[in-house]
Each structure stands twice: as structure tokens, then as C-alpha cells.
Amino acid sequence: MLLFVVGFCLTGMGKAPSAKAVYVKTLKNGHYQLMVDNKPFIIKGVCYSPIPIGQGHDYDFWSNAAKPWETDGALMKKMGVNTVRFYQPGENLDTVKKVIADLYEHYGIRTIMGSWLGFWNYPAPFYDDAAFREKVKQDVLNMVRALKDEKGILFWVLGNENNYSFSGKINPWSSERIDKMGDPRQCLLARAEVYYSLINEIAQEIHKIDPDHPVAMGNGELACLDVANKTAKDVDILACIIYRGKTFGNIFNSLKTTYNKPLVLIEFGCDAYNAYEKKEDEEDQAAFLESQWSEIYKNLANNPSGAGNCIGGTTFEWTDEWWKHNDWDPNGWSVHDTESNWSNAAYYFDIKAERNMNMNEEWFGILGLQKAEGDALDKRIPRKAYYVIREFWKHPYDVKAATKKNNHGA
Amino acid sequence: MSWTFSAFAQEPGPTKAQDTAALKQKIEKNDADSLSAVEDLLDIYFADNNYEEAYQYLESLAKDGFDKSPEIYFDLALTRSEEIAYWQETKNWEGVYDKSADYKKEIMDHLDKAESLAMDKPSVLLGVKFLRWQATGEDDPDRAFGLFNELLYTAKSMPSSATALDMIKQIGDELASYEDKSMARRFYEIYVSKLGESHLTGEELKAMALQSLNEDNMFLAKSLYEAYLGQLADNKDLAAKETVSVADKFVATGKEDGLDPGYAEAMYQKAYDLIGQAAFDVGAQYRRAYNLERMKDFQAAGRQYQGLLDNYKEGVPQKEIYFRLGVLSAYAEKNIPKGLEYFSKIKAEFPKDPMALDSFYQLGLLSQWQGQTDKAKEFYSALLTLAKELNLDLEKNDLVLLTRERQKEIEEKKEIAYGLKLFLEGIFKLAEPGQRAPLDVDLTARPAEMDLNQSTKFVVTTSNPQTGCLMPAYSYEWSGQTGSTNNIPNAPELVTDYSLSGFKVVGVAVVDSSGLQGAGFEMVEIENPQISGE
Numbered sequence: 001m002l003l004f005v006v007g008f009c010l011t012g013m014g015k016a017p018s019a020k021a022v023y024v025k026t027l028k029n030g031h032y033q034l035m036v037d038n039k040p041f042i043i044k045g046v047c048y049s050p051i052p053i054g055q056g057h058d059y060d061f062w063s064n065a066a067k068p069w070e071t072d073g074a075l076m077k078k079m080g081v082n083t084v085r086f087y088q089p090g091e092n093l094d095t096v097k098k099v100i101a102d103l104y105e106h107y108g109i110r111t112i113m114g115s116w117l118g119f120w121n122y123p124a125p126f127y128d129d130a131a132f133r134e135k136v137k138q139d140v141l142n143m144v145r146a147l148k149d150e151k152g153i154l155f156w157v158l159g160n161e162n163n164y165s166f167s168g169k170i171n172p173w174s175s176e177r178i179d180k181m182g183d184p185r186q187c188l189l190a191r192a193e194v195y196y197s198l199i200n201e202i203a204q205e206i207h208k209i210d211p212d213h214p215v216a217m218g219n220g221e222l223a224c225l226d227v228a229n230k231t232a233k234d235v236d237i238l239a240c241i242i243y244r245g246k247t248f249g250n251i252f253n254s255l256k257t258t259y260n261k262p263l264v265l266i267e268f269g270c271d272a273y274n275a276y277e278k279k280e281d282e283e284d285q286a287a288f289l290e291s292q293w294s295e296i297y298k299n300l301a302n303n304p305s306g307a308g309n310c311i312g313g314t315t316f317e318w319t320d321e322w323w324k325h326n327d328w329d330p331n332g333w334s335v336h337d338t339e340s341n342w343s344n345a346a347y348y349f350d351i352k353a354e355r356n357m358n359m360n361e362e363w364f365g366i367l368g369l370q371k372a373e374g375d376a377l378d379k380r381i382p383r384k385a386y387y388v389i390r391e392f393w394k395h396p397y398d399v400k401a402a403t404k405k406n407n408h409g410a
Numbered sequence: 411m412s413w414t415f416s417a418f419a420q421e422p423g424p425t426k427a428q429d430t431a432a433l434k435q436k437i438e439k440n441d442a443d444s445l446s447a448v449e450d451l452l453d454i455y456f457a458d459n460n461y462e463e464a465y466q467y468l469e470s471l472a473k474d475g476f477d478k479s480p481e482i483y484f485d486l487a488l489t490r491s492e493e494i495a496y497w498q499e500t501k502n503w504e505g506v507y508d509k510s511a512d513y514k515k516e517i518m519d520h521l522d523k524a525e526s527l528a529m530d531k532p533s534v535l536l537g538v539k540f541l542r543w544q545a546t547g548e549d550d551p552d553r554a555f556g557l558f559n560e561l562l563y564t565a566k567s568m569p570s571s572a573t574a575l576d577m578i579k580q581i582g583d584e585l586a587s588y589e590d591k592s593m594a595r596r597f598y599e600i601y602v603s604k605l606g607e608s609h610l611t612g613e614e615l616k617a618m619a620l621q622s623l624n625e626d627n628m629f630l631a632k633s634l635y636e637a638y639l640g641q642l643a644d645n646k647d648l649a650a651k652e653t654v655s656v657a658d659k660f661v662a663t664g665k666e667d668g669l670d671p672g673y674a675e676a677m678y679q680k681a682y683d684l685i686g687q688a689a690f691d692v693g694a695q696y697r698r699a700y701n702l703e704r705m706k707d708f709q710a711a712g713r714q715y716q717g718l719l720d721n722y723k724e725g726v727p728q729k730e731i732y733f734r735l736g737v738l739s740a741y742a743e744k745n746i747p748k749g750l751e752y753f754s755k756i757k758a759e760f761p762k763d764p765m766a767l768d769s770f771y772q773l774g775l776l777s778q779w780q781g782q783t784d785k786a787k788e789f790y791s792a793l794l795t796l797a798k799e800l801n802l803d804l805e806k807n808d809l810v811l812l813t814r815e816r817q818k819e820i821e822e823k824k825e826i827a828y829g830l831k832l833f834l835e836g837i838f839k840l841a842e843p844g845q846r847a848p849l850d851v852d853l854t855a856r857p858a859e860m861d862l863n864q865s866t867k868f869v870v871t872t873s874n875p876q877t878g879c880l881m882p883a884y885s886y887e888w889s890g891q892t893g894s895t896n897n898i899p900n901a902p903e904l905v906t907d908y909s910l911s912g913f914k915v916v917g918v919a920v921v922d923s924s925g926l927q928g929a930g931f932e933m934v935e936i937e938n939p940q941i942s943g944e
Contacts, residue, residue: 161878168924169875169882184846184924220878241878282501342881343874349589355871355902361879387507 021212022154024236024262024311031301031308032262034214034237036110036154042300043154043264043312044393045083045112046076046366049321053371053378054334056323062090062099066377069099072318073107075367079386080393083154085112085266085314093146104152112239112266112314113147114157114218115140117198119171125162128175128194137202141209148210155213156206157239157266158199161220166191192227203234218266222251225259237311239266243359245346246291252299252307263299265313268292272320272383273363275340275353280363282384284349289315289366289385290392297396315389319380320365334371337362430454437471445481452485461493480528484537487520491541517545532568533577539564540581558593565600570607578604579630586629598633605637612641623659628669650689653681661697662704664859664935671705674698692718692725703734706852708742729765732756733913734933736772741917741931744841746776757792764800767793768913771809774816779834783820790817808891808910829887832919836929849873849928853918858934863907866893868932870902870918884927887919911938 022041025033033040050061050068061068076084084103089096103109118125118136126132140158147153164170166188178190196217203215214236219225221242228235238261242248248265255263270288274281296313299306325337340357350358366386370379433454436447448471455464468486476482490513497505521542528534543557565581568574582597605615619634635656642649657677662668678698681689690698699714715731715738732755740749749772756769774789790813797810804810815827825831840848850873855866870886888898891914893906908914914936919929 161880164877164880167875167877169922170877170880172923220880221876223876243878342879345874355869359879382503384501384503384506387503391507 022214024214027301027308029302029308032311033301034262034264034311040301041082041311043083043112043314044080045085045312045314046081047267047314047317048072048084048086049317050319051321051323053322053369056330056333057327059323060090060092060095062092062095066375067102068377069103070106071377071380073103073109075380075382075386076109076318077107079390081109083110083112083312083314084318085114085157087114087160088116089113089143089147093143097147097150100147100150100152104150109152110154111150111152112154112157112216113143114160115143117159117162117202119159119162119165124171124173125165126173126175127191127198128173128178133198133201136198137205140202141205144206144210148213153213155216155237156210157216157218158202158235159195159218160267161218161241162195163192163224164220166195166224188224189227192224193231196224196228196231199228200232200234203232203236207234216264216266222254222258225255229259235261237262237264239264241267243268243344243346245270245344245348246288248292248295252309255309256307260309262311263309264311265292265296267316268313269316269364270347270385271360271363272365272368272385273338273360274350275338275358275360276350278338280368281349284347285366286384286388288347290388293389293392294396315366317364317366319367319378320362320369322362322369324361434467438475445479448482448485452489455489456492459496461489461496465489465493478527480524480526480531480534480538483520483524483527484534484541487517487524487538487541487545490514490517490520491545514545514549517541521545532564533573536561536564536568536574536577536581562596562600565597568604570604575601575604575608582630583627586627591629594629595633598630601630602633602637605634612638615641623669628660632673646684647688650681650684653677653684654689654694657681658694658697661701663697664700664704665857667856668701668704671701674701675705675707675710687717687721692722695722696727703738704858706854708738712738712743729756729760729763730913732759733765733768736769737913737915737931737933740772740776741837741915744838746780746838750776762796762799764802764912766796767800767802767807767809770796771813772915774813778816778820778826779838787817787820790820806909808893808908808914812891827889829919830889830917832887832921832926833889833917833929833931836919836926837917837931840926840928849875849920851918851920851928851930853916853930853932855916855932855934858932860907860934860936862911862936862938863909865905865907866934868904868906868916868918870920870930872920872928882922885921887921888916889918890914890916890931892916908934908936911936 022034022036025035027033034043035041050064050072051057051059052061052064052068100111100113103111117140118132140156144156165173168174168184168187174187174191178187178194181187181190199217203217206215215234216237216239217228217232217235218239218241219228221240225238238255238259240251240263242251242265244251248268252263255261269292270285272280272282272285274284292315293313296310297303299308299310300312301308320336322336323333325339325341326332338360340353340359341361342359343351343356344359345351345356347358366383366389368381368383370381372378430451433447433451437444437451448468451467452464455461465486468482468489471479472482472486494506494510494513497503497510521538524534525538528538539557539561543554543561546557547554565578568578578597578601582594582601585594585597588594602615605618610618615634615638619631619638622628622631622634639649639653639656642652654677657674660668660670660674660677662671662674668674675698678690678694678701695714695718699711699718702711702714712735715735718726718731719728732752736749736752736756739745739752753769753772756763756765757773760766770789770793774786774793777783777789778786793813794804794810797804797807802810818824819826826834836848836851839845852871853868854871855868857864857866860866872884875882884902885900886902887900888904891908892898892904893908893914895904895906898904904916912935914934915931916934917929917931920927
């Protein structure tokens with residue numbers, strides 16, 4: 001009897017010996033499917049950083065008393081969003097757990113949780129330094145240990161566009177060993193090897209402590225994936241950040257020959273500001289996003305017209321973020337800046353802006369924000385894209401050449 | 411507000427003050443003339459965004475007395491369409507996406523009914539086809555493609571009446587506000603072709619084209635000009651001259667970007683294809699070359715400037731062309747010997763002209779860069795001697811001041827000034843075989859031709875390395891004749907002006923944390939109105 005009671009208790013306390021909660025399935029035709037609770041799952045997601053007007057990048061939205069995720073969760077559910085992507089958890093992992101649980105339990109929305117891997121540490125991410133690597137690894141593993149049992153967790157993402165630093169042009173880092181190589185191309189490849197080997201080490205460790213959730217690697221475009229193919233074999237999913245305008249080009253097929261992993265478009269989108277005409281532009285944003293989602297769907301598993309290696313995407317982003325232009329200046333955090341931060345000719349509708357600077361980082365939200373009184377939550381104003389994507393998800397189809405009306409004039 | 415269909419209106423529309431009740435009284439059963447009053451009534455309803463009342467009234471007409479009128483069914487569809495457009499305009503996205511599916515079904519039903527009753531009414535038929543295409547476009551692009559062809563066919567089949575012309579132009583104007591301008595051009599072509607059937611003279615077409623340009627309708631203007639030129643097919647000489655004249659209207663100048671420099675060059679080429687070089691007088695040939703230079707097609711610009719020197723004896727601004735060719739050869743083509751050759755021609759043929767100063771400086775600079783310091787010293791000395799002979803202010807003349815800097819560098823065996831050295835390395839060294847591909851650096855001044863002391867803005871635009879939203883932090887090293895600005899900013903823009911006339915060559919080098927990435931140049935011309943006026 002005693003034995004029976006003990007046995008019963010152990011079974012009740014332990015995890016059921018079922019299949020992994022989330023995993024990637026390779027189909028007979030070579031296509032990939034993300035499986036959640038043993039059912040295929042298409043990631044219909046958004047990048048989520050609910051920073052209020054007037055706050056900056058270091059604001060702890062996880063502790064926001066106005067609980068933006070409740071208002072947003074309801075709106076997301078109405079739209080059809082099933083996943084949010086967080087770039088990095090807050091410092092207090094208990095509040096993070098609460099947000100993940102609220103989103104999942106009340107709105108059925110799952111969480112992709114990321115880590116910057118110390119990329120924005122000052123003075124630089126010394127990925128070739130053993131102590132730095134160990135610290136980054138332990139930070140990630142602590143996060144995984146703390147959050148892995150949350151039912152809402154979908155998978156982990158390591159890094160974002162960190163690979164753009166390999167050339168030494170963005171957030172440069174190096175080491176004496178690498179610098180000695182001299183040749184810029186050799187230095188770039190060495191940095192790639194160093195970074196991707198760290199990713200692989202962390203992925204291996206995560207698998208040991210959390211077999212229930214896959215590990216994805218964030219990567220800007222497909223740059224340097226030939227190196228990752230040799231050094232980051234234990235990654236389960238490639239999470240790409242892609243800004244190629246209306247289309248993702250040949251990325252789906254190209255990936256098969258460089259780094260044959262399931263692909264999630266972890267960041268893509270279109271800003272809602274026309275830098276040439278200097279006005280808000282919901283039409284182009286909606287048209288671009290609809291086209292992008294159409295390509296994602298075309299390349300999901302079992303669609304004969306696509307590559308079958310895409311498992312979904314998370315649009316950048318849910319709401320505008322007013323702090324992003326000149327993020328060091330708190331005076332600008334309450335201003336919806338219209339000065340462009342970067343240039344991308346694939347967003348052709350406003351590329352004629354001066355110096356071709358057409359990408360407005362503060363205007364990527366599919367919801368705009370309006371300042372509310374006091375500490376109340378900023379008002380959410382769904383843009384056209386919100387409805388267009390909602391309709392697309394209800395009735396997915398290939399967008400070929402939608403006739404788009406706009407105000408560009410003759 | 412989207413396109414408003416008003417082809418049925420026979421009289422000027424009413425003012426808002428007019429009572430809708432009075433208009434309703436005018437509308438009698440089975441009375442075709444009362445359709446005009448319906449249109450007036452709709453104008454009032456639409457102006458007030460009162461679509462539901464308009465719709466209900468039209469429905470009552472369709473049920474009582476107008477059941478055989480295609481216009482009423484068209485108006486029912488139009489009313490729903492206008493309401494959706496109003497929601498879009500006011501960003502009432504819930505209206506658009508929650509209600510418009512039902513509305514669109516109603517639109518299609520009414521259009522089907524209107525079409526079945528309008529077989530002998532081409533104007534109504536055209537409106538039906540347009541509205542059906544418009545209502546389908548966003549939801550079913552494949553079907554919309556076929557519907558647009560039907561629309562085009564209907565427009566082409568219409569008799570060339572004033573009403574038809576007006577409707578076709580209205581549709582073209584509406585399409586000109588769409589992203590794909592080719593649809594507008596196809597409608598304008600039909601419009602222009604129907605104008606031709608109306609036996610308009612070439613001069614009338616030309617006048618209409620000019621009017622369209624004045625109304626900022628470049629697409630219609632192009633179609634009208636092309637129809638006009640088509641009428642000159644029997645007279646190649648005249649056709650070529652007129653084609654050049656049309657090109658001149660779209661060309662870039664130093665003062666303005668031009669309406670469509672690419673179209674201008676296409677027209678110049680068309681004129682050349684007709685009768686060769688005879689199509690161009692000196693002025694036209696220069697405009698063609700300069701248009702290409704502003705388009706940054708430096709190779710083609712060089713060919714046309716050279717054509718100016720080769721084909722014309724009188725009126726050619728020879729020294730200016732030599733200088734332009736020298737700069738383009740050296741800094742765009744990266745062919746230093748060819749550049750030196752053109753600069754030497756100025757020295758040889760215009761030794762006492764102020765432009766010789768520009769040539770001496772460039773000859774000196776390129777020699778110094780090549781390590782030929784003795785030659786460079788000679789050119790710099792010649793520049794200073796000539797400047798004295800010309801009684802120039804030696805303490806203010808920018809070329810004299812730059813020359814002294816260069817002389818000092820040679821005397822003290824120092825490197826060329828940092829910014830200038832980076833510029834020259836960016837132009838010449840990064841182009842050498844085996845070097846990594848340099849960044850494309852475009853430097854453009856607006857305006858590029860200006861008066862003394864008139865402000866101009868130089869702007870640097872670079873091609874983008876693959877770094878997503880993370881832009882590399884560049885620094886910008888400016889060099890050359892940078893004008894009156896004392897503190898040159900380390901920024902991609904430079905606003906300046908010039909107190910001395912002539913050509914000014916400005917360079918910029920773009921540098922990031924991994925070193926020199928690329929370089930660009932710009933050549934501007936400062937005019938002295940007093941001298942120009944003489």
C-alpha cells in the first residue's frame with residue numbers, strides 16, 4: 001500500500017513519458033514541420049516589445065503595471081496571432097514567467113524567447129574570449145532553466161543579427177589571434193567560426209537541460225551560413241532576419257544547399273512611413289506584409305509550389321517603438337521621429353528619399369500608438385496591415401500582383 | 411476619395427444648399443432626363459458621405475419605375491464602392507474588412523444587372539467594367555488582370571464622342587494615381603488615339619501636351635507628344651527636330667532635376683536614329699551630354715561631350731568641355747592619362763584664360779598623386795603666375811589657396827592632406843585589380859549650377875553592404891573646392907556657397923571602422939550673373 005502511494009505520487013509529480021512538447025518533424029518529402037503537442041503548428045507571429053511612448057530601450061516592460069500584454073493579447077488573438085517573439089527576457093525571470101503564462105493561458109499565444117548573447121555589451125562582445133563565452137553561456141542556460149517549464153514556451157532563439165559583426169563594420173569585435181591573420185576575409189571567417197561554435201556549444205547544453213524545446217539560431221540574411229553548416233550542426237531551426245521588400249527572393253531554396261534546417265522568418269516587415277512623401281503610409285506597409293506572408297505560406301511543408309522548409313514567421317513588429325531614433329536621447333522618446341535610420345532599396349516606394357534613407361525604425365508597428373493620460377496604457381491603433389494579415393491568415397492565398405492604389409499621384 | 415463617376419452629369423452640379431427634396435421631385439418615373447437629377451442628388455449625398463441614404467433612395471428607384479435603367483444599378487454599385495473608399499480614406503479598417511465582403515457582393519450583383527441592361531449604352535458599359543475591375547483588384551488579382559483587358563477593349567470600342575473621351579481621360583487620370591503607371595499610360599494612349607480620330611491637328615495635340623505638362627500630368631503629356639510626333643512621320647527632318655524639342659522639356663539641368671531625364675535621353679536617341687547628328691544643334695548636343703552627366707551615366711556623357719567637340723565648329727564652349735571631359739576621364743573613368751590629356755588641352759589652347767587655372771590645379775594634383783612632384787611643382791607654379799597675371803585676389807582664390815597647400819606638402823615632403831588623400835585612394839586605389847569591391851559612393855549637389863553666393867547642398871548616398879537594419883557608422887572626409895563653409899562637417903551632407911565663379915570639383919571619401927570604403931566626386935558650376943549678362 002505504501003509502495004502504491006509512493007508510486008502514484010512519483011508518477012503524478014513527474015513528467016508524463018510523452019513525446020517532446022515541441023519538435024521539428026522531417027517529412028518523407030524532405031519538408032519540415034514544427035510540431036506542437038504532436039500537431040503541425042504554423043508560426044503566425046509578431047515581434048513584441050511593448051515599450052510605452054516616452055520610455056527607452058532599457059525600460060522593463062515585463063513589470064509594467066498596465067499589463068500591456070493583456071490588451072495586446074486580446075487584439076492578437078482577434079487577429080489570429082499564435083506566437084510572440086521576445087528578443088530577451090527581463091532581469092526578473094518571475095515577472096517574465098507571469099507574462100508568458102498570461103499570454104498562453106488567456107489568449108493561447110506561445111512565446112519564442114531570445115537572447116542577444118551579450119551582443120550589445122559594452123565595450124564589445126568578445127566571443128573569442130573564454131571567460132566572455134562562459135558568461136554568455138551561463139546567462140542563457142539560467143534563462144532556459146527558469147522558463148523551460150512554462151507551457152507557453154515554443155522555442156529558444158540564440159542571437160539576432162550578430163553575424164553582421166563578422167566584417168568588422170557593425171559593432172566590431174576581434175581578438176589578438178584573429179587580428180594577426182591580417183587578411184580581412186580570413187578575419188571575417190575566423191570570427192564566424194568563433195561565434196557559431198559558441199552557438200553550437202550553447203545549443204548542446206540547452207538540449208541537455210531542456211529536451212522539450214528546439215533551439216533556433218538568429219541570423220541576419222543567409223550571411224556566413226556556410227561556416228555555420230560546419231560549426232553549428234546542433235542548432236534545430238534557423239531564425240532569419242530578412243528585409244528584402246515584398247519578397248524573400250530565393251532564400252528558401254538557397255538555404256537547402258547552405259544550411260539545410262527548417263526556417264522561421266524571425267524578423268521581417270515594412271515600415272508605415274513614406275520617407276519620400278513624408279507621411280504615414282499604411283497602404284504600402286499592408287501590401288508588403290501581405291506579400292511577405294504569402295511567400296511564407298507558399299514555402300510551408302506540403303505546398304508543392306514551394307521549398308517546404310519554412311515553419312512560419314514573426315512580423316516586425318506589433319506596435320511602433322518611439323524610442324528608436326537616436327535612442328541615446330531621452331528627449332526623443334516621446335517624439336514619433338520621421339527621420340530615417342537606414343536605407344533599403346527593396347522598399348522601393350520611398351527609396352527616392354534624400355540619401356535613399358527610407359527605413360523608419362519607429363514606424364514598423366502593425367499597430368500605431370497614441371499617448372494616454374498619466375500612466376495608462378498607450379492607445380493601440382490597428383493599422384491596415386492588422387486587418388490585411390488577419391484576412392490573409394483566414395484565407396491564405398498567393399499574392400501575385402494585387403492592384404494597389406496609393407496616393408503617389410501622377 | 412476614389413474615382414467619382416460623373417459621366418452622366420449633363421449640367422454643372424448643384425450647390426449644397428439645393429434641397430435634395432427638390433431634386434427628388436424632378437425625378438419622374440420612366441423619364442430618362444431625370445437621370446441627370448439622380449446624378450446631382452448623388453453628388454450631394456456623396457459630398458456629405460451620406461451613402462446609406464443614397465443607397466436606399468436608389469433602391470427605391472430600382473423597385474419603382476427605374477427597374478430597366480442600367481444607370482440606377484450602376485449608381486447602386488457606385489454608392490457601395492464610394493462608401494468602401496470613404497472607409498479606406500478615413501482608415502475605418504473595421505468597416506473595410508468586416509463589411510466590405512457583403513458590399514462587394516452587392517456591387518457585383520448590381521454591376522451584372524447594369525451590364526445586362528446596358529448593351530446599347532457604351533458609356534454605362536465602360537463605367538461598369540471599370541468599377542468591376544476596381545472592386546476585384548485587391549481580392550483576386552488574376553481575375554482583375556482579365557477584367558482590365560476587358561476594360562481596355564470596351565474603351566477602345568467606344569465611339570469617339572466627347573462623352574467617351576471625357577470618360578476615358580477620367581479613368582486614365584484615376585489610374586495615374588495607382589502604383590503601376592503603365593495602366594494609366596495604356597488608357598491615355600486610347601484617349602490620344604481617339605483624339606486622333608477626331609482629326610485634331612498636330613499643333614492642337616502639341617498644345618494639349620504642353621497643357622498636360624503644366625498640369626503636372628507627365629504621363630498624358632508623353633502620350634500626346636508621341637501622337638504629335640507620329641503625325642510628322644513623313645517629314646524626318648521636322649520629326650527629328652521636334653523630337654529633340656520634346657526631349658528638352660524632360661531634361662535635367664544643373665538647376666533642376668528635370669521631369670524625366672531617362673525619357674529625355676530616349677527621345678534624343680530617337681531623334682538621332684531618324685537623321686543622325688543633324689538633329690542636334692550645339693545647344694541640343696550640350697543639353698544631351700549634360701543630361702547624361704546629371705544621370706551619372708558618365709561614360710555616355712563623355713561620348714556626347716566628345717561628339718560636341720568632333721561635330722561642331724562654331725559655338726562650342728571648348729575649354730569647358732575639355733574640363734568636363736578631363737574630370738570625367740580622371741575621376742569617373744579612372745583614366746589618369748586621358749584626364750591629363752584634356753587638362754593639357756586647356757593649358758595649350760587657352761593658356762591665359764581663367765580656366766587654365768583649373769587645368770593647372772588638376773594637372774598638378776594628378777601629377778602629385780602619381781609621385782611626379784617635379785611636374786606637379788611646375789603646374790602649381792604656373793597656376794600662381796597666371797593668377798597674378800589675371801590680377802586675382804591671391805588670398806581669397808580657392809585654387810590659389812589649395813595650390814599653396816599642395817606646394818607646402820611637396821616642400822615638406824608630407825603626404826597629401828588626409829581627406830584629399832583618402833579621396834584619391836578611394837577613386838584610384840580601390841579600383842585596382844585585386845582590391846575588394848569598393849562601396850558605391852554617389853555625391854550629388856543640388857543645384858549643380860548656381861549663381862555666386864547661392865547656396866547648394868552636396869549629399870552623399872552609398873550603396874548598402876549586407877547589414878540589415880544595422881547601418882555601419884561612416885565618417886565622411888570632404889576635399890577639394892568646398893566653398894565658403896569653414897567647418898566642414900563629418901557628415902553625409904555639406905551645405906555651402908561660392909564667392910568666385912567657375913567650375914568647382916568636390917570630393918568625398920567614406921570611411922568606417924575597417925577603413926576606407928569608397929569615394930565620390932561632384933562638379934558644380936558657379937555663374938557670375940554680371941559676366942553672363944555681358
